[in-house]
Amino acid sequence: MARIIFIEDDPDVVLSYRLMLENHGHKVVSCLTGEDGLMAMADGEADLIICDMALPGIDGATVCRHLKENERTRNIPIILFTCVRIKYGIDISEKDKAWIPADKIIDKADTPDSLLKAIKELLSHRDG
Amino acid sequence: MKNPPKRIYLSAVRQDTGKTTIALGLFHYFNSKGLRTAFIKPVGQKYVEVGSERVDKDSFLIKELYHCHEGVKDMSPVTVGKGFTEDYIFHPHREELANSVLASFEKVSRDKDVVIIEGTGHAGVGSVFDFSNAAVASLLQSKTLLISGGGIGRSIDEIMLNRALFQLENVDVVGVVVNKILPEKYEKIKKCISQGLKNKNLTLLGAIPYDPVLAHATVRHIQTSLDAKVLCGEAYLDNVVKSTIVAAMEPQNTVKYLADKVLVITPGDRADNILITISSHHLREEKGFRVSGIVLTGGLIPHFMIMSLLKESGIPVLLCDHDTYTVTRHIQSLSTKIELRDIDKIERAKELVEKYIDEDKLFALLKD
Numbered sequence: 001m002a003r004i005i006f007i008e009d010d011p012d013v014v015l016s017y018r019l020m021l022e023n024h025g026h027k028v029v030s031c032l033t034g035e036d037g038l039m040a041m042a043d044g045e046a047d048l049i050i051c052d053m054a055l056p057g058i059d060g061a062t063v064c065r066h067l068k069e070n071e072r073t074r075n076i077p078i079i080l081f082t083c084v085r086i087k088y089g090i091d092i093s094e095k096d097k098a099w100i101p102a103d104k105i106i107d108k109a110d111t112p113d114s115l116l117k118a119i120k121e122l123l124s125h126r127d128g
Numbered sequence: 129m130k131n132p133p134k135r136i137y138l139s140a141v142r143q144d145t146g147k148t149t150i151a152l153g154l155f156h157y158f159n160s161k162g163l164r165t166a167f168i169k170p171v172g173q174k175y176v177e178v179g180s181e182r183v184d185k186d187s188f189l190i191k192e193l194y195h196c197h198e199g200v201k202d203m204s205p206v207t208v209g210k211g212f213t214e215d216y217i218f219h220p221h222r223e224e225l226a227n228s229v230l231a232s233f234e235k236v237s238r239d240k241d242v243v244i245i246e247g248t249g250h251a252g253v254g255s256v257f258d259f260s261n262a263a264v265a266s267l268l269q270s271k272t273l274l275i276s277g278g279g280i281g282r283s284i285d286e287i288m289l290n291r292a293l294f295q296l297e298n299v300d301v302v303g304v305v306v307n308k309i310l311p312e313k314y315e316k317i318k319k320c321i322s323q324g325l326k327n328k329n330l331t332l333l334g335a336i337p338y339d340p341v342l343a344h345a346t347v348r349h350i351q352t353s354l355d356a357k358v359l360c361g362e363a364y365l366d367n368v369v370k371s372t373i374v375a376a377m378e379p380q381n382t383v384k385y386l387a388d389k390v391l392v393i394t395p396g397d398r399a400d401n402i403l404i405t406i407s408s409h410h411l412r413e414e415k416g417f418r419v420s421g422i423v424l425t426g427g428l429i430p431h432f433m434i435m436s437l438l439k440e441s442g443i444p445v446l447l448c449d450h451d452t453y454t455v456t457r458h459i460q461s462l463s464t465k466i467e468l469r470d471i472d473k474i475e476r477a478k479e480l481v482e483k484y485i486d487e488d489k490l491f492a493l494l495k496d
Contacts, residue, residue, distance in 0.1 A: 053432055054432075059431055059432045061365075061429070061432045061435065062429070062431075062432075065429065066409075084432070084436075086435070088436075089430075090433075090436040091436075092432075092436065096312070096360070096439070098357055098358060098359045098360070099359050099429050099432075099435055099447075100432075101358070
């Protein structure tokens with residue numbers, strides 16, 4: 001079981017993925033904005049962070065950078081979970097590490113299994 | 129008995145007058161005439177790491193470019209790194225330096241017809257560690273070619289000051305090359321400086337006009353020099369930068385200063401100026417206008433929507449933690465050293481030297 005911070009502004013997405021993640025035994029704390037996510041991480045603990053890109057206020061890439069620049073949080077794996085390709089025609093990938101330092105980028109259009117697989121892979125580094 | 133090689137010591141009257149350009153062009157010329165040519169920079173100040181060794185940048189450039197067989201360490205025996213001067217003042221070791229230079233010179237000059245020896249800065253540079261350019265030229269029993277900037281009064285004044293130091297070391301100054309002459313004043317300056325030097329018993333061996341290709345930095349030079357992070361547009365880092373603009377004003381004012389091949393320096397949170405730069409880059413493309421690059425200052429990365437547009441634009445974008453003023457000042461003080469990947473600059477250097485320097489006369493003057 002892992003404690004996951006889920007930063008996502010769409011309540012429907014939060015609801016469906018929270019259920020799925022909890023069914024897989026994870027504990028989920030959701031935050032509706034990047035600022036809330038950073039606040040939650042300021043004094044909280046997490047094993048993994050899932051973050052949307054297009055958030056109100058600061059964007060997901062900025063959230064990733066803040067977390068990776070912070071000594072306390074830099075080793076926590078981050079999945080950027082986004083639909084910017086379908087919604088805005090923006091192609092982002094792990095080649096964009098210089099400004100999106102997420103450990104994985106998962107397209108929301110992919111099957112939920114992709115997200116579960118990425119979580120499992122990133123947590124295995126922690127457990128391993 | 130074999131004839132010893134001819135030796136020519138290239139010394140500038142001050143920094144950034146184009147010694148390496150001339151060394152590179154002369155090497156090419158002598159080579160093309162079938163002369164076995166060698167290069168050595170006895171004292172280097174700007175180095176690159178090659179394996180575990182620090183070697184002078186210019187020596188490395190010439191070695192790679194002309195496939196020299198000599199060891200690069202022998203082509204740059206003394207590298208003045210950080211702390212060298214202070215250390216020398218308290219622990220002088222001139223003889224050690226001299227022996228090292230002589231041993232390397234012996235190796236690189238073996239079986240050669242001509243050796244090009246590149247100095248560092250003006251005649252007096254290195255005096256602090258008893259190894260001025262004049263002293264090194266004397267040690268290597270070389271004749272000197274002085275390289276000056278492209279003026280009249282100031283150039284001749286500087287040339288005389290430098291010659292005096294070479295004379296003190298009994299080094300023969302065979303002639304002068306005046307470089308970077310403004311094209312619109314070329315004929316006037318050439319005529320005037322030629323006569324001015326003749327009045328001082330010096331020979332003008334070349335008058336080279338200012339060349340924009342050699343003068344301009346690339347985005348890669350700027351990135352390396354600033355140690356900036358590349359956010360996107362890595363494939364276009366070799367874009368040439370002709371001018372820079374600090375985009376800290378309102379975008380409608382910024383747009384007036386966006387010229388072709390401009391480098392835009394702007395704080396990373398000035399989305400307005402970043403967007404106007406991207407628009408200009410695309411909208412004026414048919415008119416031959418391109419933005420060469422953007423430097424984002426203050427360590428601020430724009431919103432992902434803007435970043436994705438920057439990425440699509442193909443403009444190389446650098447990120448620098450320093451403030452805009454510091455970055456601008458640094459870029460303006462950059463000297464544009466030729467590097468191996470600067471193919472246009474290398475070709476231009478060869479062309480300029482071949483066209484504007486009387487190499488045959490220079491070679492004849494090297495004979496005893």
